[in-house]
Amino acid sequence: MSILYFLIGCSVLVALIFLGAFFWALKSGQHDDVYTPGVRILFDDEVKEDKSDKNHISD
């Protein structure tokens, strides 16, 4: 049964790690703007004319 002491310690430790992760996220400003990143991810990348392809064909 004494293994339970160890497990309880582990559970508190894991919980503390998650709490720490939340504070880290809070501090680095991840919760400051919860709207814009969601829009930003929907923008398409620019389609660039690939020059290497053209060279390849002409070769």
Next chain:
Amino acid sequence: MKNPTLVHKSSVCYHCGDQLPSVKLSCDEKDFCCVGCKSVYQILAENNMCNYYAYNDTPGHKIKENGHFEYLEEPSIISQLIDYKDSENSIITFYVPAIHCSSCIWLLEHLYKINPAIFSSRIDFLKKEVTVSYKHDKISLRQLVEILNQIGYEPLISLQDVVKEKGNSVNKQLIWKIAIAGFCMGNVMLFSFPEYFGLSAVEKEFQYLFAWLNLAFCVPVTFYCAKEYFTSAFASLKQRHINLDTPLALIIAVLFIRTAISTAFGTGPGFADTLTGLVFLLLMGKWVKQRTYHHISFDRDYRSYFPIAITVLKDGREKPTAINEIEVGDRLLIRNGELIPADSILMKGEVYLDMSFVTGEAEPQQKVLGEILYAGGRQMGEAVELEVVKSASQSYLTGLWNKAYYKTDFKKKNFNDSIAKYFSIGVFVVAFSATAYWLFQHDSVKAWSAFTAVVIVACPCVLALSTPFTLSAILSVFDKKGFYVKNTDAVEQLADCDTIVFDKTGTLTSTVNANIHFNGALNKEEQLLVASLLNNSSHPLSRQVFKSLCPDKLFAVSEYNEIPGKGIMGLVNGRMVYAGSKKILPFELEGKENGGVHVVIGQSYKGCYAIEQEWRSGLFKLMSALEGRFNLKVLSGDTNRDEKILGCFFGTETSMQFNQSPRQKLGEVISLQDKGKKVMMLGDGLNDAGALKQSNFGIAITDNINNFTPGCDAILKGTSLSLLPNFIQLVQDGLKVIKISFGIATAYNLIGVYYAVQGTLYPLVAAILMPISTITIISFTSLATRYFARKNKLVG
């Protein structure tokens, strides 16, 4: 000439979405309503940024005239504006009111395509802020702002930006506290369950471990998360007055002490779960209460209305100077459309001051040399020179913000604080009588447990929760209808008001819609001549009249000349046409009003376009709904020419005062308050600012939420003015909901007290009773608020 295949299908401008005039500009087979929209499109097309138009239809804004940004070259001003600077890079944050859609985000985050020296730009959409990082040796701040201006996203740079206020850090600390309290609550619950479900003999050895762990979790909750309740309680006790935090602090202290004692002596489970749960819920209530609007500022003062810098003439040279550095005796150069920042004397030039923002008077005023000009007027004409007689912060109008004018003796007391006193007394009476009874029975253990249990069970946490939850539910109903209230405390003030004071211009009249009618006679051809001329001018009056004329073709205009503040003239179809104020006309006019757009074709006076502000819709219904329930009053800075019309809207008992100066308005509000009235003030401009601030509840009316509004308790969209009685009714209903929920909470507490006085309150009962009562209250308040919102026709 017209080729139908070339005409774009839509009849709106590709850039801004306005209705196309019959004569439109085209570029790349796209139609534009004006040169401004077309030029933005061309800039974007050159830089291969037409994706801007892909994400939304007609995302653009009409751009205004180019501003003067010379002041952005001054190192002292730059250093006040930027957030960060090193040897190569600078970072600056702008507030850009025009941000409104995903296209805006895309465009402003791809600024590097226009100029590679801008290497990063990030938008915070809800705050309408853009943070730009740029290489300051390749692009100056002025060039950066000019780029933004060219693409229609002019940043609002005002004095208030210089004084950056950081309101966010307080909120962040609260989130830290909530996170810790929530974390502790979850863990404490976990360790308390075995105790409640009963432990077998083998498991008994864990009991002490669990108890000590629970106590450990209570320490940060009590001493960090709940710290504010203790400091607030001490502060109010020092002033010999009890607020809601006093009983809460007592309960938290009692819970902690009892938990500590029972853990230390091993006398059974403590109240760790109740303690952590209570603090967590209290902090949640606080957080709901602090919910604010990022994009709306309620505490604006003259600083956000005035520009940040003005041109000062020194030794014959023009030098941009920050407003707060202007000294008495400085010579200012004020150009067309610029604001006069400080009271000053006119030294050179002719001034037509648009004082609409200061006095509510719509007509521009002419001033002569040597006259004193008050700060806040906008010059409508040529560039003039002034000499400053008072610094910006001491000026007549800005002085209205000086605190000395405001009485603070009327205390804003809310329902919670007034009931907290009786509540605390009640709890103490019950707690002490229970203790006395058990001491009389010589059972000191029971006496102690009865005392602590009564205090714990009678927790006014529901009081602390029902108010923020109800009021914030009301706030969110309001903001869907275009009524933005500063905070939940302000909502309670709204319910108390018994007198409503209206401003006229901009409040009862709309600034957007205007009736245009022509006094005189113009035939079809003459109308076209006038329209052709007006088409060249970007002056708002010209645009309004042009829109009303809606011509089907236009003539070419030669010898076009626009004299700022006076009007325009030009040779159209072989005839000389003049349009504008009386000053532009080629001959003197006798006995005509100066207002409006006068028209002269050739040598004959044709008449005048009079522009009348339109009354807001639904005024009659609004007034009849308010009459009888409230004392109504009109305070107008304008002349009494509309007295008769106002008399139709308002009943006969309504008193109306005209020609009121800003200070007289403020004085009137104070004298009403002296008579014991609770005054609600509705106004729109700087001229109402003093009265709005002094009133018990000041509402600023605006047609565009992003426009300047003076400091106030709430901002109301002009279109929602007719809903005002419903708003007031909902708040009154909301206060009823709070009182009912207080009744429900008391019922729950009585059940708990029944066990508590007997000294038999098992922690499990407390741990179950508290969340149940909390859930009941929160669901009751939100359902009841919804019900009343529907009843008041505020939810569809």
